[in-house]
Every structure is written in structure tokens, then in C-alpha cells.
Amino acid sequence: MKFDVIIGLEVHVQVMTKSKMFCSCPNRYGSDPNTLVCPICMGYPGVLPVPNNEAIRKTLLAGLMCECNIALYSKFDRKSYFYPDMPKNYQISQYDLPFCEDGKVVISGKGLSKEFVETKPIGITRIHLEEDVAKSTHFRQCSGIDFNRAGVPLMEIVSEPDISTPDEAYIYLTALKQIMQYADISDCDMEKGQMRCDVNVSLKSPESPTLNAKTEVKNLNSLKAVHRSLLYETERQSEVLEGNGQLIQQTRGWNDDIGETYILRTKEDAADYRYFPEPDLMPVEISSDYLEKLKKEVPETPAQRCARFIREFAIPEYDASVLTSNKSCADYFEKCISFGSDAKKTSNWTMVELLRELSQANKTFDQCPVNPENFAELIKLIDNKTINGKIAKAVFSDMFSSGKTALEIIDEKGLKQVTDTDEILQFVKKAVESNPTPVQQLKEGKSTALNFLVGQVMKFSKGKANPQLASDMIKKELS
Amino acid sequence: MSTVQKFVFKHNPGTIHEASDALETGDLSSVKLCEGLIDRIDSVDSEINGFLSVDKDQILEDATASDSRRKNGKELSPYDGIPIAIKDNISVKDQTCGCASKILEGFASPYNATVINNLRKNGVVCFGRTNMDEFAMGSTTEFSAYRKTSNPWDVGRVPGGSSGGSAAVISSGQALAALGSDTGGSIRQPASFCGVVGLKPTYGRVSRYGLVAFASSLDQIGPITRDVEDASILFELISGHDELDSTSLPKSNFNYADLHDEFDINSLKIGIPKEFLEVQGLSTDVKGAFEKSISIFKSHGCGIVEVTLPNLAYAVSSYYIIATAEASSNLSRFDGIRYGNRVDKSSDLLDIYLDSRENGFGEEVKRRILLGTYVLSSGYYDAYYLRAQKMRTLIRDDFNKAFSACDLLLSPVSPISAYPFGSVSDPLQTYLSDIYTIPVNLAGNCAISVPTSFDGDGMPIGTQLIGNFMEEVKLLQAASWFESVNDIGKQT
Numbered sequence: 001m002k003f004d005v006i007i008g009l010e011v012h013v014q015v016m017t018k019s020k021m022f023c024s025c026p027n028r029y030g031s032d033p034n035t036l037v038c039p040i041c042m043g044y045p046g047v048l049p050v051p052n053n054e055a056i057r058k059t060l061l062a063g064l065m066c067e068c069n070i071a072l073y074s075k076f077d078r079k080s081y082f083y084p085d086m087p088k089n090y091q092i093s094q095y096d097l098p099f100c101e102d103g104k105v106v107i108s109g110k111g112l113s114k115e116f117v118e119t120k121p122i123g124i125t126r127i128h129l130e131e132d133v134a135k136s137t138h139f140r141q142c143s144g145i146d147f148n149r150a151g152v153p154l155m156e157i158v159s160e161p162d163i164s165t166p167d168e169a170y171i172y173l174t175a176l177k178q179i180m181q182y183a184d185i186s187d188c189d190m191e192k193g194q195m196r197c198d199v200n201v202s203l204k205s206p207e208s209p210t211l212n213a214k215t216e217v218k219n220l221n222s223l224k225a226v227h228r229s230l231l232y233e234t235e236r237q238s239e240v241l242e243g244n245g246q247l248i249q250q251t252r253g254w255n256d257d258i259g260e261t262y263i264l265r266t267k268e269d270a271a272d273y274r275y276f277p278e279p280d281l282m283p284v285e286i287s288s289d290y291l292e293k294l295k296k297e298v299p300e301t302p303a304q305r306c307a308r309f310i311r312e313f314a315i316p317e318y319d320a321s322v323l324t325s326n327k328s329c330a331d332y333f334e335k336c337i338s339f340g341s342d343a344k345k346t347s348n349w350t351m352v353e354l355l356r357e358l359s360q361a362n363k364t365f366d367q368c369p370v371n372p373e374n375f376a377e378l379i380k381l382i383d384n385k386t387i388n389g390k391i392a393k394a395v396f397s398d399m400f401s402s403g404k405t406a407l408e409i410i411d412e413k414g415l416k417q418v419t420d421t422d423e424i425l426q427f428v429k430k431a432v433e434s435n436p437t438p439v440q441q442l443k444e445g446k447s448t449a450l451n452f453l454v455g456q457v458m459k460f461s462k463g464k465a466n467p468q469l470a471s472d473m474i475k476k477e478l479s
Numbered sequence: 480m481s482t483v484q485k486f487v488f489k490h491n492p493g494t495i496h497e498a499s500d501a502l503e504t505g506d507l508s509s510v511k512l513c514e515g516l517i518d519r520i521d522s523v524d525s526e527i528n529g530f531l532s533v534d535k536d537q538i539l540e541d542a543t544a545s546d547s548r549r550k551n552g553k554e555l556s557p558y559d560g561i562p563i564a565i566k567d568n569i570s571v572k573d574q575t576c577g578c579a580s581k582i583l584e585g586f587a588s589p590y591n592a593t594v595i596n597n598l599r600k601n602g603v604v605c606f607g608r609t610n611m612d613e614f615a616m617g618s619t620t621e622f623s624a625y626r627k628t629s630n631p632w633d634v635g636r637v638p639g640g641s642s643g644g645s646a647a648v649i650s651s652g653q654a655l656a657a658l659g660s661d662t663g664g665s666i667r668q669p670a671s672f673c674g675v676v677g678l679k680p681t682y683g684r685v686s687r688y689g690l691v692a693f694a695s696s697l698d699q700i701g702p703i704t705r706d707v708e709d710a711s712i713l714f715e716l717i718s719g720h721d722e723l724d725s726t727s728l729p730k731s732n733f734n735y736a737d738l739h740d741e742f743d744i745n746s747l748k749i750g751i752p753k754e755f756l757e758v759q760g761l762s763t764d765v766k767g768a769f770e771k772s773i774s775i776f777k778s779h780g781c782g783i784v785e786v787t788l789p790n791l792a793y794a795v796s797s798y799y800i801i802a803t804a805e806a807s808s809n810l811s812r813f814d815g816i817r818y819g820n821r822v823d824k825s826s827d828l829l830d831i832y833l834d835s836r837e838n839g840f841g842e843e844v845k846r847r848i849l850l851g852t853y854v855l856s857s858g859y860y861d862a863y864y865l866r867a868q869k870m871r872t873l874i875r876d877d878f879n880k881a882f883s884a885c886d887l888l889l890s891p892v893s894p895i896s897a898y899p900f901g902s903v904s905d906p907l908q909t910y911l912s913d914i915y916t917i918p919v920n921l922a923g924n925c926a927i928s929v930p931t932s933f934d935g936d937g938m939p940i941g942t943q944l945i946g947n948f949m950e951e952v953k954l955l956q957a958a959s960w961f962e963s964v965n966d967i968g969k970q971t
Contacts, residue, residue, distance in 0.1 A: 039590050043812045045583065045691040046570045046592060048724050078808050080855075082832055089811035274855040276864060279695035279805055281725050 003203035003241065005234050006211060007163035009226075010198040011176060013062075013155045013186045014132060015055045020151035021131045022049030022092065027153065029192050033146035041151035043087030048280050051076070055153035056099070056284065057294065058185045059129045062155060063100025064298045065179045066124045072286050074099050076129075076278040081271050084143070085134040087150050095275040098128035099284075105159075106303065107175050109321065111167025112227045122172050123160030130154050135193070149193070155185075161200070166230035173197065173223055174325070178302040181327045190221050197226050201233045203241060212237065213247040217254055217261050229254045232261055305330055313343035322351050328365035329355075335372035341379040349379055353393060357400045369403045370396070378406040391415050391463050415464060421473065424457065424465050428473045431456035443478060450474060495655050495709040499557045502549065509542035509549075509560025513604065516562060520607075520653045526634055528626040529648035531567050532575060533607035538562065541604040548602065558716065559602025564657035566645050567608045568615055569700065570689040571595050574605070578691050579623035580613045582813045582820050582839025592689020593724065594658060594700050594717040601716055606654055610644030613841045614810065615665055615693040617641050618893075618909050619900075622843040627900065630673060632938055636897040639669030645703045646673035656704040656713055660690055662697045663798055664892070664916025667928035670703055671892035671941030674930045674967075676958075677703045678710045679916075681949050682923035683728035685714075686721030692809040694802035695726075697920040707929065707959040711738045714951065733951055742956040744779045749957075750786035750885030758914055761894040764934035769891045772931050772942040775965055776889065786881040786888065790873045791918060797874070798917040799910055800854050800867035807851025813839065846906065871921050878922040878947075887957055888945040890915050896934040915943060925951050927958045932968050939967075 017027050023040035040047040063070050077095035103124035110116055134150040136143055157176065163169050177188040177195060188195040202214035215233055220226045233252075240247055249267040254260075300308070302324050309320035309330070324330045329350065336346045354375065358368060370378075378399065382392045387410060398409045410416055431453050432439055442449035450471060457470040492498040492507070501507035517535055524530055545560030554560070565571060568578045570588035572595075577583040595605065612622040620628045620643025628643045630636040631651035638647040642659030646669035649657055659666040661679040670677025678701045685700045692698060702713035715735040721727045751773060756766070777783050815821030815835030822834035840848070854863035881888060893912050903909055919926045925948075928941040944961070946954030 042817060044589065044818065045576060045578070045586070045812070046568075046588070046689045047590075048688050048726075050723060050725050080808055080811060082811065082814065084814075084816050084828070087812065087817065089814060090808050272857045274808075274852065274857070274860075276804060276808070276855055276860070279726075280692075 002206070003234075003238055004206055005164055005230075006161045006202050006204060006214075007165075007169055007230060008161035008200040009157075009159045009163065009169060009172065010200070011157040011159075011173065012132075012196045012198075013157060013176075013180055013188060014194045015058050015129075015153035015155055016184065016186050017052055017054045017058070017153055019052060021052050021055055021129075021153040022151055025151065028148075029194070031148055033144065033148060036148040037150070041087065042147055043089075049092060049278075051281060051284070052153055055129060058153075058183070059099050059127060059155050060286070060291075060294055061183050061298060062157070062180065062185050063103060063127050064295060065183050065301060066100070066103035066105055066127065066157075068100035068103030068124055068127060070286065070291055071097055071099055071101065072288065072291070073097065073283060074286075075283040076281045077275045078278050079130075080274045083133070084145055085136045085150070087134065087147065091130055091133065092278055092281070093130035093156075094128035098126040100127035101125070103127070105172060105175050105179065107168065107171045109171050109174075111165070111170045112224070113167055115165075115167050117165075117168055117171055120162075120168065122162045122168075125158040125160050127155055127157050130156060166227045166234070169199065169230055170223055170227045173226060175302070178325060178327070182302055182305075183299050190223070193221065196221055199226060199230060199233075201230060201237070203234070203237045203247075205241075212241060213249040215247075215249070215261075216251045218251060218264065220254055222256075225254055225256055228256075228259055229261055232259060236261070302327075309333075313337060313347075315343055315347045319344075319347040319351065323347060326365070332365050332368070332372055332375075336376040336379070339373050339376035341376035342383055345379050345383065346376065349375070349396075353396055357397070361400070369401075370399050374399065374405050381406055381410070385466060386410065387415055388463070388465075388467060390458075421469065424461070424469055424473055425477075427457045427460040427465060428470065428477050430460055432474070432477055439478065442474075493652070493655065494705050495558065495561055495712050498561055498655055499712075502560055503557065509545040509562075509604065510539060512560070513538050513542040513562050513606070516606070516653060516655075519651075520648075523651055524648075524653060526629065527631055527647050527651050527653070528628045529609055529638075529644045529651065529653060530564070531577070531579060531608045531610050531623075531625060531644070534574065537574075538604055538606055545602050545604065555600065555602035556716075558712065560604060561602075562604040562606035562655060563598060563713070564606045564609050564645060564648050564654040565595070566642050566657065566659050567611050568660055568691040568693075569594060569658055570691070571605050575608065576691065577608075578614045579611045579625055580813075580839065580841070580844070581624045582815070582835070583818075584820055586819050588689075590689065592700075593686035593721045595689065597717050597719065603716065607648075609642070609648055609657055609659075612641035612643070612665075613844050614691070614806070615641040615660055615662055615698075616806070616843050616847050618664070618668055618912060619903075620644060620647075620669070621900065622841055624841050630897045630938070632674065632897065633936070636899050636938065637672065639672030639893075639897060641665040641669075642677075642703060643669045643672075646670050646675055646677065649673070649675050649703060649705055656702060656709050658700055658713075658717070659703045660693075660698055660700050661916075661920065662693045662699075662802060663913050663920050666701045666703055667916050667926060667941070667943060668893050668913070670928040671930075671939065671943075672897040674939030674941075675703055675705055676707055676710050676930070676962075677701065677928045677941075678714055678951075678955075679919065679926050680714060680718065680951060681728070681731075681925040681946075682920075683726055684718045684731040684733065684925075684949070684951070686719070686724040686727050688721055688723040692805075694805040695809060696805060697798075697802055699920075707927070707955055707962050708738070710927065711735050711955050711959075714955075728949070731949070737952045738955050738959060740952070740956070742960060744776070744781050744957075744960060747776075747887070747957060748782040748784060748885040749773075749776050750784050750881050750888045752788045752791070752881065752888060752890065753785050754788055754791040755890050755915065758894055760911065761891065762896065762934070764896060765891050765894055765940055768932045768934075768940040769889075769942060772961065772965070773889060775961065779964065782885075784885050786884055788874070788877045788881060788918065790870060790877050791914070793870045794874055794918045794921060795911055795914055797867040797870040798913070798921055799850070800863050801871065801921075803847045803851030804855050804864050804867075805851070807848045807855065810840075810844065810848055815839070843906070874918055875922045878918070878924060882947040886947075886950075886953055890943045890945060892916060892928045892941045892943045896936075896940050897938040919945055924948055925954055927954055929958050929962055929965075930967050931965060
């Protein structure tokens with residue numbers, strides 16, 4: 001029996017700010033444990049929270065990017081539960097009046113299983129702002145708690161149960177990530193815990209209007225884990241139902257090593273969070289003037305930018321979507337174009353050579369040793385035939401490792417393309433003389449022989465001959 | 480008459496303003512002043528038990544520094560070198576801040592409360608930690624985990640609470656003035672029981688940063704002093720907007736000088752909430768003192784109007800829902816994990832929580848945590864917490880309406896005066912005795928308790944003046960005037 005799969009996602013995104021949500025400690029990843037802490041984020045007696053307005057601004061921005069309604073009146077609430085990673089044993093969160101509600105993110109494209117998903121809107125139920133908890137690490141004998149993360153501003157983005165496949169979930173998360181990066185809200189680096197995901201999944205038989213009991217899988221920290229756990233859960237729940245078993249509402253964890261979910265707790269053990277309005281904070285009122293101002297600051301979404309690239313630079317849709325999938329990549333590309341390099345060539349070079357070098361060196365666009373101006377210059381040097389494409393690749397590799405400009409390397413190594421026909425003619429003659437068989441084959445009309453001869457010319461010229469000129473001249477020589 | 484009481488009101492200097500004058504003229508040094516008070520502590524506090532700890536070395540070091548500033552003409556304010564006692568729930572950096580609770584035994588605060596920074600900026604010397612009901616929960620100071628503070632007027636009686644230590648050390652001449660905190664009457668009621676002045680400022684005028692929270696939406700730090708003038712001085716020093724407290728009011732500085740603006744008792748209108756005289760359990764003596772204060776205002780030409788607070792009957796129950804709800808959440812941080820006492824005889828996390836809290840909290844605190852947890856629980860929230868909040872709004876409206884007809888309200892502080900230890904054992908009866916003070920915290924107004932007379936057993940009785948939101952100037956002017964015209968009489 002085939003079931004309909006109903007998936008909803010709760011995504012936690014750390015907001016990029018200078019300081020934490022309710023104190024002035026730096027909001028930074030990777031410092032020594034418990035060095036970015038103060039009495040406030042450690043929950044010492046007598047301290048009070050002061051909200052970070054930048055975190056609120058970015059949350060509203062996220063809401064606007066996701067086409068949400070922005071609440072002009074909202075508030076913070078306390079969510080109570082005891083755990084050592086929670087300094088106050090309550091978390092300042094938002095309960096019934098979140099900053100953003102009723103939005104959507106439109107998804108399309110290829111998921112992890114390469115199946116193409118047509119354009120589909122995924123509803124956003126709400127986006128609220130809260131404080132992150134500390135990070136626990138469990139050792140054999142004891143547990144360690146790092147409070148550096150405690151109090152980092154954290155958005156929770158809750159989707160409607162509009163997602164029907166693991167691929168859609170994958171595409172949705174990718175789209176969210178792009179939106180957050182585009183608006184400088186978060187880097188969404190899942191390895192650093194900047195984006196974390198809980199999934200809710202339940203099955204429904206197509207004939208029945210009612211859903212079976214749902215399962216929540218918590219703390220998925222890679223897109224792959226989300227995809228795999230959804231596949232696993234769909235299968236697991238189908239098997240139970242097909243065996244006439246009964247599903248009960250439960251929360252499960254994910255074991256990435258063996259690729260299975262495991263039970264954490266059932267509904268009966270569900271915590272009572274005893275939400276109530278945070279008395280240490282005033283309600284947040286947002287003026288319509290402020291909101292109008294903020295609307296003007298909303299940056300282009302990835303989808304809008306993709307469409308603009310196709311329109312403005314006349315590049316194929318595929319190129320545009322690859323380039324715009326990463327904001328810094330799109331920024332890099334646009335910068336290059338502004339220095340006058342050809343759009344299609346720049347796109348090819350960015351997608352192939354640049355991305356390869358970056359991934360090999362494990363660097364981001366921000367850390368790229370070749371700046372857009374120099375990259376554009378390299379492409380222009382190919383265009384004006386100063387160097388050919390093959391040499392350009394070697395030059396680029398050199399630029400990437402040395403940080404020198406293309407012209408510096410070309411001058412140093414004497415790599416300038418030979419376009420002087422007299423010089424090339426000598427290489428052509430040498431190639432024809434020393435390769436009688438291919439010459440004969442070419443005369444008999446075998447075109448692959450021409451490629452071989454051009455290759456010989458390139459070899460003699462140490463790669464500097466213009467291959468097109470060489471080809472023309474071989475044909476002329478033999479005619 | 481107790482041996483301790485003989486010294487009451489005879490100490491010289493007995494007030495901040497007297498001491499400030501004496502320091503100014505050079506008749507007194509801060510060291511001398513502090514030494515005198517420390518001597519007094521050494522001779523009487525074993526009987527009163529008002530202080531939890533007094534760091535004499537630190538006090539004398541701070542006093543010496545103040546004296547040398549003054550000598551060089553570099554005093555930070557007229558109050559440089561004045562010692563102020565601090566309730567044990569207000570953080571002073573590197574000093575113990577235990578809230579008279581075992582769970583915070585030996586805990587030293589890593590930072591200064593804003594009020595402490597404000598005092599220090601003016602050269603004030605922090606003078607000992609005063610006893611209180613554990614986490615400010617109580618009206619007798621009997622719920623301190625460490626010791627029972629005695630009322631200096633009769634050591635067999637309670638000093639009131641929760642700031643009972645602060646009120647008792649002033650009343651017994653061991654300190655000039657003190658800071659207390661008031662969530663439902665914890666400044667005003669002990670002030671009334673001990674015959675001193677206690678001011679609860681408007682909610683938000685004094686920063687709560689560094690005050691260990693009991694009920695965040697009700698807590699307010701305020702002065703306990705020997706007279707209204709001192710209350711005004713101390714209030715000026717500690718008040719003002721604080722960026723570290725989001726609930727602190729903008730532009731909330733109070734100017735002590737405003738107290739001496741022209742004040743005409745004839746143009747003042749005092750409201751008497753008619754429900755106040757109908758309160759069950761109002762003692763004859765307190766009623767008498769209340770009527771006495773009404774007649775004093777009346778006889779000097781002040782207008783007296785009857786007003787109504789129709790929802791008064793719901794104030795106590797609403798308060799104990801809101802206050803305990805907030806307290807159950809505020810006190811959840813005391814788990815023995817990061818600071819304070821941990822009981823880890825078991826390696827199970829839940830057991831560590833349960834054992835630490837079972838061992839660390841006293842009976843009254845546990846009672847209130849249970850109550851607060853219950854009213855916030857799923858399924859009960861709407862019936863209790865939400866309704867209490869709605870009632871709070873109605874009570875605030877009642878006060879607004881009352882203040883449209885008058886400038887200040889006059890009221891008793893507590894239906895009874897200081898009673899013998901152990902004579903009230905039913906917690907509910909104690910809760911009900913907060914009827915006159917609680918509505919003010921719910922509404923967020925300011926109020927002051929001023930000594931008025933004595934009861935038949937010779938215990939002091941105060942009168943409460945209640946001011947509208949942010950109207951401390953009017954409140955203190957009237958209180959000061961009342962203090963000057965009222966003959967408190969003698970202990971009989």
C-alpha cells in the first residue's frame with residue numbers, strides 16, 4: 001500500500017550578530033569553552049536580560065524574505081524545563097505572539113535523489129526568536145557544558161506540513177539557507193550548528209482523511225541526515241501500518257552512523273513547558289514607519305537574483321541557478337562582470353575552475369586568493385587571445401596558489417600566446433615533416449588526424465600557439 | 480521595655496543627613512562613624528540578629544578611603560563615607576549574596592547591582608548584609624535559613640518581613656539606613672513593625688539589576704531609613720533609568736531637592752479607600768492609628784475624600800498567583816549546577832536536581848514554588864494565571880480612578896502590629912495580612928510607611944501613604960509634613 005507522506009520542518013537558525021541575544025558577550029563560534037560568558041548568559045542570581053535589537057531586526061528581515069506577516073505587537077515568553085545546558089532552567093522564547101507568521105518559501109529544483117521538483121510553495125507557519133542553550137559534550141565519566149553558545153540569538157522557523165518527499169525537504173532547507181545567507185542573517189553552517197533541523201513526519205492512506213500519529217525526529221545536523229532520516233521514517237512507519245500495527249506519537253533521535261532513528265520519548269512523557277510572558281522584558285512594539293523602512297532594506301531573494309542573471313547577463317538558467325545558489329558566489333560573479341569580462345565565459349570559469357580550486361583548497365569565496373578584478377582580467381586575456389584556454393588554466397592555478405595577477409605570471413613565464421603566423425608556420429612545417437602517416441590520413445579526409453597535428457604544433461610551441469591559427473595553417477599547408 | 484530599645488532614637492548621628500552634615504564640618508569621620516556602628520553591632524546584634532554578616536575590614540577600608548577623599552577635597556558627594564546596610568538579596572561584587580537561603584550558602588556575587596554602583600559612585604560604604612525571609616518570601620523574617628531577627632522594640636516579637644533585618648538594624652541603632660526590597664510589602668511592613676520609614680518606589684524607578692528576583696513584575700528596591708528626609712536622599716542616590724533593566728523607566732531620576740519645594744497641605748486631597756476600614760482582622764490599635772492620621776491631615780486643612788477600590792477583595796489571591804508563578808520560574812536557576820549548593824550523592828541528573836533543591840530550599844520557598852508551578856501548568860494557566868493578570872489590570876484601573884479624585888491615598892500598612900514569634904502559624908493568615916501593601920505592587924504605584932503611634936503593647940504602628948505612578952515628590956512631601964506634625968507619642 002502506498003501512503004501519502006506529510007512532512008513539516010522546524011528549523012533553528014543562529015542569527016549573526018555582534019553580541020548575544022540578551023547580554024553583551026560576543027556571539028562567536030570556535031572560542032575556547034566558557035570564555036564568552038558573563039553573569040547574564042550564565043544565569044547568575046539577580047541578572048536581567050536586555051534584548052538585542054539587531055537580532056530582532058534580522059528576524060523581521062527573515063520574515064519579510066519569507067513573505068510573512070510581521071507582528072506590530074509581540075512579546076517574549078519563558079519556556080521552562082530543567083537541563084544543565086539551560087542556565088536559568090527556562091529559555092526566553094516566544095509563545096503565542098511570534099514576530100513573523102503566515103509566510104511561504106517557493107521551492108523548485110533537484111533534490112538529493114536528482115528528481116526534479118516543480119515549483120511548489122511551502123507555507124511558513126511562524127518565525128520566532130529565542131536564545132540558544134549551552135552546548136553539552138558527553139565524555140565517558142562526565143559531561144562538559146560550554147556556555148559560549150548559551151544566549152546566542154536563535155530563530156525557529158516552523159513550516160506548514162506542506163512537504164511531501166525527502167527531496168522537497170532537502171530543497172526547502174537549501175532554499176532557506178540561501179535566503180538567510182542572502183540577507184546576512186546567518187551563514188547557516190550546519191557543521192557549526194548555525195542551522196539545525198527537527199522534522200515531523202506522518203503517513204496518511206490516500207483514501208483516509210485522517211493522519212496517522214506523527215513522529216518528530218530531533219537534532220538533524222546535515223541536509224543529508226534530514227533526507228536519510230525522512231526516508232528511514234517513511235519506510236519504518238509504512239512497515240508498521242502495513243503490518244496492521246499502531247503508530248503512537250513519539251519523539252525520536254537519529255543515529256547517523258547506522259542510519260536509523262531511535263525512540264526518545266512518547267507523547268505521555270511530553271514536557272509541560274509552563275509558558276508565561278517574560279516579566280523581565282517589555283512587549284516589543286514595531287512601528288509601521290520602522291516596518292516600512294525595513295521593507296526597503298529587504299535584499300533580492302535568490303530566486304529573484306537568478307531571474308535577473310538570466311535576463312541581464314543572458315546566461316543559461318542552469319548557470320544562473322548554480323551561481324546564485326551561494327550568495328558570495330553570485331556576488332563574486334557580478335563583481336567580475338563589472339570589470340568587463342564576458343558573462344558566459346565568466347560563468348563557465350566560475351562554475352568549473354574557480355569552484356574546483358576553492359573546494360580543493362577548502363576555501364570560501366571570501367577567502368579566495370584571486371580577487372574578482374584579477375579573475376576578470378584573466379578571462380579578458382583569453383578573449384583577446386593573449387593566452388589560450390589551456391594555458392589560462394595553468395595560469396589560474398598559479399594565480400590561486402601564488403596570489404599573483406595573470407599578467408605577472410604570463411610575463412614571468414613567457415606564456416604569451418603566439419599569434420605570429422611566421423613563427424607558427426615553422427611549427428606547422430615541423431609537424432607535417434615528422435608525421436607522414438597522419439598527414440596522409442588527413443589528406444584522405446580523416447579529421448581526427450588534424451587534431452593530432454594541431455596537438456603536435458602545440459607541443460612544439462610549448463602550448464603557446466593559437467590552436468585555431470595552427471589548425472587553419474595545417475590545412476592550408478596541405479592543400 | 481527591652482534593653483535594646485533604650486538606645487532607639489538616641490544614637491547620634493542617627494540619620495544620613497545628620498551624619499552628612501557632621502562629615503562636612505569635620506566633626507565626624509567615616510571611620511569613626513563606622514566604628515561606632517560596629518561597636519553597636521557588637522553589643523546588641525547578638526540579641527537582634529539583624530545582620531547575616533558584617534565585613535568589618537572591608538567597611539573600615541572603604542571608610543578610610545572615603546576620609547582621605549574628603550581630606551583632599553575630593554569627596555564624591557555629600558554622602559561620601561556614609562554606611563548603608565544592604566539586604567542579602569542585592570548583589571555586591573565579591574560579597575556573599577545568599578538571600579538567607581541554604582542553597583546559596585557561601586555564594587559570592589561576581590558583580591555589583593546597579594543600585595550598588597549608584598551608591599558607590601557617591602562614595603557610600605556598603606555596611607553589612609541584613610537578614611531576610613529566604614528569597615524575600617515571608618512577612619516575619621522567620622523564614623531565614625540562618626536566624627530569626629528580633630523586633631528591637633520587643634525581642635520576643637517579629638520585626639516583620641521580608642526586609643526585617645534591614646528595618647531592625649536601623650531601629651536598633653546599628654545602621655543609619657538600609658536598602659530593602661518590596662514585592663508585596665516587604666519594605667513597608669517591617670518599617671511599620673520596627674518604627675522606621677520605608678519607601679517602595681514606583682515600579683521601574685529603581686533598577687532591579689542585581690536584585691535576586693522573587694517576582695520580577697512586582698519587585699522593587701527601596702530605602703528603609705529613620706526619617707523621610709533620609710528616604711528621599713537614598714531614593715535619589717539609587718533611582719534612575721538603567722540600560723541593564725528593560726523594565727526601568729526612562730527619565731526616572733528623582734531630585735531630592737524637589738522635596739523642599741513649596742508644599743501646601745491645604746491644597747492636598749487625600750483619598751480614603753472605603754474598603755480599607757472593612758478589612759477583616761483589622762486590629763483596634765491599627766484602626767486607631769489610621770484614624771489618628773486621618774484626623775491629623777483633616778485638622779490641618781487637607782481635603783479628605785472617600786474613594787473606592789472595588790476589586791480589593793481579589794488583590795491577595797491575584798498577587799499570590801502572579802508572585803508565586805514568577806517565583807517558581809525565577810528560582811528554577813538554583814539547581815546546584817553552576818553555583819550554590821549541590822547535593823550529588825547520586826550520579827543521576829534528576830536526583831541531583833531533586834536533592835539539591837530539597838536540601839537547599841526552606842519550607843515557605845518550596846510552598847511558593849509548588850503553588851507557582853501549579854498555576855502555570857498546562858490546563859490551569861487560563862483559570863489562574865491569566866485571570867489573575869486580568870484582575871491586576873482591574874486593580875490598576877481602580878487606582879487610576881481613585882487618583883482622579885485625590886492626590887494620595889491613606890491607609891494602614893498591616894492590619895496588625897508586630898506580634899510574638901510563633902503566634903501566627905497559618906501561612907494563609909500571614910498572606911492575608913498583606914492586604915494593604917499588595918495592591919500597590921500590583922498597580923506599580925509608589926507608597927511609604929511612616930511611624931504614627933504605638934499599640935497597647937508598645938509596638939510601633941506606621942501609616943501608609945500611596946502615591947500615583949511616578950509621584951514620589953508629592954508622596955515624600957506629604958510624608959515629611961506628616962512626620963513633622965505628628966507626635967508619635969511614647970511607648971506605653
